[in-house]
Amino acid sequence: MSQWLNAAFRHLKLPEILLFKFDLCANEAVTNIISYAFPENGIHEISLRMSFINLVASLEIEDDGIPFNPLDAPQHIQPASLEEAKIGGLGIDLIRHLMDECTYARHNGRNVLKMIVNVPKIEHSPVASPYNQH
Amino acid sequence: MNIIDEQLNSGVFKINLSGRMDIAGVAQIEAKFEGMTAAPRMAIVVDMSEVPYMSSIGIRALLMNAKAVRRRGGKFALLSPQPDVKMVLETSGIDQLISVCSNLDEAVSKVIS
Numbered sequence: 001m002s003q004w005l006n007a008a009f010r011h012l013k014l015p016e017i018l019l020f021k022f023d024l025c026a027n028e029a030v031t032n033i034i035s036y037a038f039p040e041n042g043i044h045e046i047s048l049r050m051s052f053i054n055l056v057a058s059l060e061i062e063d064d065g066i067p068f069n070p071l072d073a074p075q076h077i078q079p080a081s082l083e084e085a086k087i088g089g090l091g092i093d094l095i096r097h098l099m100d101e102c103t104y105a106r107h108n109g110r111n112v113l114k115m116i117v118n119v120p121k122i123e124h125s126p127v128a129s130p131y132n133q134h
Numbered sequence: 135m136n137i138i139d140e141q142l143n144s145g146v147f148k149i150n151l152s153g154r155m156d157i158a159g160v161a162q163i164e165a166k167f168e169g170m171t172a173a174p175r176m177a178i179v180v181d182m183s184e185v186p187y188m189s190s191i192g193i194r195a196l197l198m199n200a201k202a203v204r205r206r207g208g209k210f211a212l213l214s215p216q217p218d219v220k221m222v223l224e225t226s227g228i229d230q231l232i233s234v235c236s237n238l239d240e241a242v243s244k245v246i247s
Contacts (some may be wrong), residue, residue, distance in 0.1 A: 002156075020187070020218040027156060028190045063184045082204050082231040086195055090226050091190040 001026060001048070001133075008050040008131035016128035018117055020051070021098045022059055025115050029061050031072065037065025037111060051130040057117045062110050069104040069112060070095070078081055135159035135185075137166050146242050147175045148213075152184030155192030155219075164195055172201040176208035177245040179238070183214040188222050200232045209245040211235055 002023050009019050030046060038044050049060040076093035079085040095102060099114040135153035138179040149170050153159050171178055180196070182188075204222055211233040215223060221228045233240035 002154075020221075023187065024189055024222065030192070031189075032158065076227075076232065078227040080199055082197075085197055085201065085231055087201075088190075090193050094190060094222065094225055105144055 001030065004048070004133045005050065008133075011131050012052040012057075014050075014052050015119060018057055018119070021117065022057070022115075025095045026059060026061070028095050029113055029115065032070050032091055033063050033065060033111070033113075034066065036070075037063055037068040039077060045134065047132065047134045048126050049130055049132050055108055055119045056099060057119050059115045061113045061115070062107075064080070064110050067110055069106075071102055071104050079125070135163045137163040137170070139170050142179075142242070144177075144242050144246060146179055146245055148154065148179045149182060150181040150184065155185050155188040155195070157189070157191050160191045160195050167195060167199060168202075169205050171210070173206060176203070177204075177242075178203055178208065178210045179213050179235075179241045179245055180210070182214045182219060185219055186216055188215075188219045190226070193222065193226055193228055196228065196232065200247045209247075211241045211244040213238060213241045 005023050005026060006019065009016065026048065033046055044064055046061065046063045051058050070092050073089070073092045076089060095115060099115045100118050103114045105112045107116075135151065135155065138150045140148040140150060147170070149167070152165065196212070203210040212223070213235050214237070215234060220234065223234055233241070233244045235244060
C-alpha cells in the first residue's frame with residue numbers, strides 16, 4: 001500500500017511533504033477496517049483512491065465490510081502519566097490530527113472513508129486523473 | 135526492522151532500532167525489544183535515528199516497553215527521532231509521557247539521573 005501511495009503521489013504530482021501523513025493515515029485506517037469491519041473473516045475488498053483536485057488532496061478508502069464508522073471512536077484523552085497511559089486506540093486519533101477533514105458514509109453496502117488535506121501552495125499544476133487500487 | 139543492543143560505559147543500555155516501524159516491522163522486533171527492556175536493565179535509551187516511519191503500532195511497542203521499565207522503577211528515553219516520527223510522537227502526546235532527546239548526552243542524563 002505504501003508503494004502504491006508513492007506511485008499515486010508521483011502520478012498526481014502531489015507535494016512529497018504530504019506523503020508521510022497519507023501513508024500513516026492510510027495504514028491506520030486500513031488496519032482499523034481489517035480489525036473491525038470484517039468480523040466473519042473471509043475474502044474482502046478494500047479499495048483506495050487518491051485524488052488531487054483544486055488544491056484538495058483526498059484519499060478515499062472503501063470496503064465491503066459491516067457498517068463501521070471509525071470517526072465514531074471517542075476522542076483520545078491525553079493521560080497525565082506513563083502509568084495511566086492506555087495501550088491502543090491511537091490510530092484514529094492520529095488520523096483526526098493529521099487530516100484537515102474526514103468524512104464517513106455508508107454507500108451501497110460499503111463503508112466509505114474520505115480523508116482530506118487542503119494543500120496551501122503547489123509548485124506543479126496537477127492535470128492527472130485519480131489513481132486507483134483494488 | 136532491525137534491533138541491536140549496546141551496553142554503554144555509563145551503565146546505560148542503548149537499543150538501536152532501524153527500519154519502518156509499521157505492523158510488519160514491529161512484528162519482526164517486538165519479542166527482542168521486550169527482552170531487551172526486561173530486568174535487570176534500569177536505564178534504557180532507544181535510538182530512533184534510523185526509523186523513517188512509525189504508525190500507531192510502533193507507538194504501542196514503545197509505550198508497552200516504557201511502561202514495563204517504569205513499573206519497576208527504571209527510566210526510558212527516546213533518542214533522535216526523524217522529523218516525521220517526532221511529529222507522530224508529538225501528535226499522539228507520547229512526547230509528554232516519554233523523554234524525547236536530540237543527543238546522546240541528554241538522553242543518558244535523563245535515564246541515569
